[in-house]
Amino acid sequence: MNSGENAIEVENLTKEFRIYHRERSVKSAIMKVLVWQLPRLERFVTLENVSFAIPKGQTVGVIGKNGQGKSTLLSLLARIYRPTSGRITVRGRIASLLELGAGFQPDFTGYENIYLNGVIYGFTRRELDEKLESIADFAGITGHLTQQIKHYSSGMKARLGFSIAVHVEPDILLIDEVLAVGDAKFQERCYAKIEEFKARGVTIFVVSHDPRAIARVCDRVLWISNHKLHMDGPTDAVLAAYASEEGETGRGGEGE
């Protein structure tokens, strides 16, 4: 396949976090130099040598247990973190929904947050004026736009985040666990929107620990296990393998 048709390319991606166990203060840093202690630094590899390519228009799910690197992968694609080694190439406008809600400023009102996010995604204020009503309407928060985001319920935040992300006309949409929040009615609207995006050729990347959500929308599934890409293939095959492994270890994937 021609690489130009890939929306996302990830090559030999490794991400390592440093964990500091000491008190984080200037005082302790000076003490450390004075009494010559080695820093107690631990390296923690969250993703090791992950490679995959996603063609434009594909809907890909990422599945795996908690703490295995799924969310880190999404954060790397959203450019929140930089890989320790490896390469990530993204072609097109990427909108991300990382854990409940988009990037919100808690002190901003809902209205200001819509503008802030819209501007970061590259829209002008005038373009956003036109979208405002539709964004608020989809999120169902029309009456709360002048309230500060910190007074929103988590459901409202998630709905607004999803609404902004789908209104910025992304070429690539990153979704982390958001399909699990909100009431059934809102979830149905999200699924409908995802179907609409799929039809329009938007590349979608969904992270979830819920195999049912993945099965519903994805064409392909990446299974991350033990910080590595354990399996990559069609939805049915990967989910079947995942379910049997879950059964063996005796831990249900739904209760988390």
Next chain:
Amino acid sequence: MNDLPSYSGGFTVVGGVRETPLESLREIWRYRPLIGELVRRDLKVRYKNRVGGILWSLFPPLMQVLTITLMVKLFLTQVSNYSAYLMAVMFLWQFFQNCILDASNSMIANAQLARKIYFPRAVLPLVTLITNAMHFCISLLFTLAYYFVVPISEPIYPQNLHPKALLVIPVLVGVSILSLGFGYLLAYLNTLYDDVRFLTITLLGLFFYSLPILYPVEKVAARPGIYEIYMLNPMATWLVAFQRALLPPLAVEGAPPVTMPWAFMGIAAVSSLAILAFGFIIFERSKWTMMERL
């Protein structure tokens, strides 16, 4: 890093490869609508109830001017019209101090946003600088108005208002560069250590005494060897230059008059730029690891 024309068009990141400072600057330039949006919002919060908000934010430095003027008049040397000289430098000092404190807190204050969405992190300290500079312009207008009415018998202005007053613009740029440099450095340190904010406040409190605010700079000029070293501090030079641009030289008993310190201003410009370059490069080098520690 970004080879597409629109800043939201796509990207490539390679592990372990850093952008050059020039690439970072270009990216910040592309994100200027975001800077505008954040400044707009900061100003809105600061001046929530319009005129009341503006007056209220002028209140703390004015109280300091009042207290120090009384103290100087009662216990220290008799300097005529000291409050006018004090007000100019006090507002400039407040600008410097607020810039540093706000910029150093900017990464933490915007952590919620930064953890969820990509934008060049270096815009955050820059936004606090722009907001504070706008606020300083308001206090400058207040200062100029004050000079037209005080002292009541014979106001300082208009007869002392010269074209050299325009020098406040380069001085303001100089102080902005200096405080932004410190702001970048401290924004970085603030994500690294939890007690940086307290240290910053303490050090700023000490730094205040090394500047010609509480005492006229003529007192320092009366001691040759010390004055030259004293004025190597860029902030001291900017404060003196600012005062001299707006006001006639001060007559202090037993001390030589200090005129516009041109040579020291050249040194201050160089050192301010060097501090900004240093702060910005440190910030840019660690902008990714900062995100992991927020």
